[in-house]
Amino acid sequence: MAVPSIRFKDVPKEDRPRERLLKAGPGHLSNQEILAILIGSGTKEESVMSVANRVLMHFEGLKLLRDATIEELVSIKGIGTAKGLLILSAIELGKRMSEYKAEDRYVIRSxxxxxxxxxxxxxxxxxxxxxxxxxxxxxxxxxxxxxxxxxxxxxxxxxxxxxxxxxxxxxxxxxxxxxxxxxxxxxxxxxxxxxxxxxxxxxxxxxxxxxxxxxxxxxxxxxxxxxxx
Missing domain, CATH: 3.40.140.10 (Cytidine Deaminase, domain 2)
Structure with missing residues (x-):
């Protein structure tokens, strides 16, 4: 008999990703927890943490997720178009922040x-x-x-x-x-x-x-x- 997935509502409140984010800060969250916050909710059959874990497993971690397409994301059970677009937007924002360079500032020498x-x-x-x-x-x-x-x-x-x-x-x-x-x-x-x-x-x-x-x-x-x- 298959072991039922842990329901998100059964997870102690203090251990839920959003609560941990507020309490400990983003640096203390796992990749799975951060992704779970972006996804927002799971399905009737599994928790949002389980969905987040399957997304990471599908892309073998963050490296391949970085270049994910909307078609790849929505092919994963529990990820619809809205959630897929939210993940893509977060990925793109991360790329832009990593590539950002402060503009040259004007120097006063005289x-x-x-x-x-x-x-x-x-x-x-x-x-x-x-x-x-x-x-x-x-x-x-x-x-x-x-x-x-x-x-x-x-x-x-x-x-x-x-x-x-x-x-x-x-x-x-x-x-x-x-x-x-x-x-x-x-x-x-x-x-x-x-x-x-x-x-x-x-x-x-x-x-x-x-x-x-x-x-x-x-x-x-x-x-x-x-x-x-």
Whole structure:
């Protein structure tokens, strides 16, 4: 007499794949358990774990499953089109993640590099925009954010707002920039005051202000080169 398949409802709740995933994390699940979660349910005759095991046996493990087709999957008892497509989608997502390469990040080596990065975007703006570039330890830009729009004023450009985002992004340093809609990038006393305030605050928390760029029409001024940073 054949031994009846263990019904899924008879498996202790704490030993079921989804519960184990929540409790222990995906790294502690077997291939069979992960596949069972994708399949979702078994048949009247056998549990989802049994179906998952038969899928793995059919493909001799994960290596051949990687190149499975929908026709192969639906030929297995307990795997219909919907479940087959879900498995194929998970396989494809895994392939794409393994092949993913982070795009090359823009590196700031000089004030010209920073100005080139934002010049075309900022030189024709009709209002002043205060922008922060967040850099990693290799001086690569990891994030860009407009902090505010309007005339530069020390009471508005508060270091707290600038460095809060820097801490959130784990930035090693920052470059700030704003445009002069007049096209003339000559720094004002307010520009210099804001720069010094940001530089002092950055030193206190260990995130360097590398430069403050003022963008004009196809020209710029680096306050670092002027000695204000």
């Amino acid at each position: 004030p010209d590099d920073g100005a080139d990065y934002i010049m075309e975007e900022m030189r024709n703006l009709t209002q002043e925009h205060f922008v922060v570039l967040f850099l990693n330890t290799k001086n690569q830009i990891i994030h860009r954010q407009t902090i505010f729009i309007g005339s530069l004023n020390a009471s508005i450009v508060h270091p707290r707002e600038v460095y809060r985002e820097a801490v959130k992004r784990s930035a090693a340093s920052i470059i700030v920039a704003h445009n002069h809609p007049s096209g003339d990038p000559t720094p004002s006393q307010e520009d210099i005051h804001v720069t010094r305030r940001l530089a002092e605050s950055g030193k206190m928390i260990g995130i360097d202000l590398l430069d403050h760029l003022i963008i004009g029409d196809r020209k710029f001024v680096s306050l670092k080169e002027k000695g204000y940073v």
